[in-house]
Amino acid sequence: MEQNHSHTQQRGQYFRKKTYQDTTILPFSEARSFLPEPFCEKYPNEENCYWRTWELAYKNIYQPTEESGFVSNFVDAAFNQDIFMWDTAFITMFCNIGHPYIPGIRSLDNFYCKQLEDGEIPREIIRESGEDFSRWVNHEKRPLHSFFHNHYEHRGLFGSEAPSYEEMYVPKLGREVKNPPYLTLDNLNHPIMAWAELESYRHTGDINRLELVWEPLLKFYESMCYHLHNQHGLFVTDWASMDNSPRNYYLGSGVDISCEMVLFARNLVEMANILSAKYQSEGKVELGKEFTAPIKKLENDVKTFTESINRKMWDKDSGFYYDVTDDGQRSPVKTIAAYWSLLGEVADEEQAKQLAKWLQDPKTFARVHRVPTLAADEEGYNPDGGYWRGSVWAPTNMMVTRGLEKYGYDELAQEIALSHLENVVQVFEDTGTIWENYAPDSLKAGDANNKDFVGWSGIAPILYFLEYRIGLRGNSAKNELTWKIDSSLGEVGCHRYWFAGHTINLRAVPQPNGTVKVDADSDGPFTLHVQCGQHKKTIQIYGKEQFSL
Known part of the structure; x- marks a missing residue:
């Protein structure tokens, strides 16, 4: 299928939201009383980190400037003065927990409204002006190519030694493409x-x-x-x-x-x-x-x-x-x-089994803080992180855990998620903040890093805390909420948990006789699946309910 191409294309023609529309941005001091309030008797430090992470996220919420042409409020990547597609996609995943009190998923609107006529969407856009990041625009209308290609070196992004387009052109496709992309490969x-x-x-x-x-x-x-x-x-x-x-x-x-x-x-x-x-x-x-x-x-x-x-x-x-x-x-x-x-x-199942083994191998990916982005037995691996030469990153861990769950490796996914959560929280206690990435072989931030990074690093202290520590996972399409209770955590639960339009209060309290008393209260009907050890129970919730496992 051939496509018409122009470097002065109409933008956002496939996205029906054309002008800025959004709710008032609340300061964190007000929003806190609406956000879910998880509690875990055994891990109060994780509660503290959870709230500090939300506070940092709210510092990175923006209402777009008029000249940007953006159509929604957004949570910023916390990296520089630009917005980034894959950062934002991961940011939405923990912001779902705070929906509708934070503009999580709506942050992606500002990419759809900048979509090119041929369907391309730039992954990096200047925050204030809404303009394309110029380095990643195919100004010369060349066939597919990259600005940096294999010579890219971190921290040398705009150095005088950066190669020119002419040096970097590489015919990668092995086929003719009559209409060159508006963007360079760096942006796609x-x-x-x-x-x-x-x-x-x-x-x-x-x-x-x-x-x-x-x-x-x-x-x-x-x-x-x-x-x-x-x-x-x-x-x-x-x-x-x-x-x-x-x-x-x-x-x-x-x-x-x-x-x-x-x-x-x-x-x-x-x-x-x-x-x-x-x-x-x-x-x-x-x-x-x-x-x-x-x-x-x-x-x-x-x-x-x-x-x-x-x-x-x-x-x-x-x-x-x-x-x-x-x-x-x-x-x-x-x-x-x-x-x-x-x-x-x-x-396939056998391939997944072999991949899972690598994640459990201390010589490669099962390091002190899981999971490094480069296997530890590879040349160039940096035990202190070295950015993408070994650092642990929230987005890649999110991808790994969700992928494992698709193949039934739920225990391994939880093990990795809790390793990430516990290490992020320990570094938070040591440094007072959340970092862009983390060292794989010690409990510290990565050595090439940004702090106050919420940003996608909110995944562990918010999403993982609720899903893997508290044990809550919603399925709005079925109006069902699953709660896996770990009785060894002591009193555990969440006030104001929000999903499928319902606001829910949940509390589980272990009893001296070995049972767990569960209190549930919801402003709308839903099905609750509760599991504690080998004991399971399904109950319809609307209003207040109390039962034991």
Whole structure:
């Protein structure tokens, strides 16, 4: 499919929200009384870290400037003066817990409203002006290329030694693309917004949101296929936002972006089925066909992309997925990027089993603080972090834990999540703040780092605290809440837990006779599934209920 292309394209034509509309931004001092209030008798330090993390998040909420053209308030990446797509996608995942009292998922609106006519969405946009980050714009209208390519070095981003476009042009696709992208390869990576939207939907149940973002996401997917799909049946990337990783020398086709495109297609199919079912239930079958029309193509993409990834990127001898070079050879570097294969459901059961083993190996990924982004037995691994040469990052841990759960490795996912939570909290106690990344081999912040980073580092002290320590996980589509209670934690629960439009108070108190007394109170009806050890109970909640396990 050929696409019309112009560097003066209309922006945001697929997103129906055209002008700024949002609620008043509350200061944290006011918002705190609305946010969920988890409590855990055994870990009061995690409660303290939870609230400090929210406070930092609220310092990074912005109302857009008029000249930016942004349409919604947003939580900033806390990195520099720009907003970033993949940072923001992960930020929404812990902000779902505070919805609707923080503009989490709405932060993505400011990317949809900047979408190009051919479907491209820039991953980095200047916060104040709303303009594209100029380095990542294909001003010369060249075929796909990267500004930095394999010579990228962290901290040298704008140095005088940066190579020119002419030096960096690389014909990576192995096929003709008549219409060059508006953006450079540096700006076309990590297409994970559909995953973020579904994570939000599962917590909020806001189906109207899915309908709002359906067309922008489908057009974005099509543009990524058009511009990045290569002769190996894979997707090209360059430094893939893992700035100074040793993998960059070999890229090539990235195992992360290739698996993310499978994930993207799966997400779109799931959205299409949800939206089609909505219209069918309303007797509007013809309208529902708009969403089902692309499903066959998307499902075929899942199949063919998965086959290519497993043929070219899986190494059966080592039991691991690797990036691929321009000429189709596997990279020799083991990185956390391989675990996108779990989230995208690219791996079969045996492959997933081997990947899980690597996560439990102290010589590679099972370090003091899990999970480092570079395996510890790789050349260039930095035990102090070294940014993407070993540091532990919240977004990659989020990807790993969600991927493990898709294959039934719930205990390993919880083990990794709690390792991350406990280490983040310990560093918080030592330093008084949250950091961009963390050292893998000691309890400290990474050595190339930013502090007060909330930002995506809010995932552990907010989302992991509620999901893995308190044990709460909502499914708004089914109006169900699962609560896994650990009686060894003492009194545990959450006031004002919000999901599916309900505000819920929950408390579990271990009793001297070995039972656990549970109190639940909700302003709306939902199904509560409670598990404590081997004991399970399902109960319908509306108003106040008390029972024992």
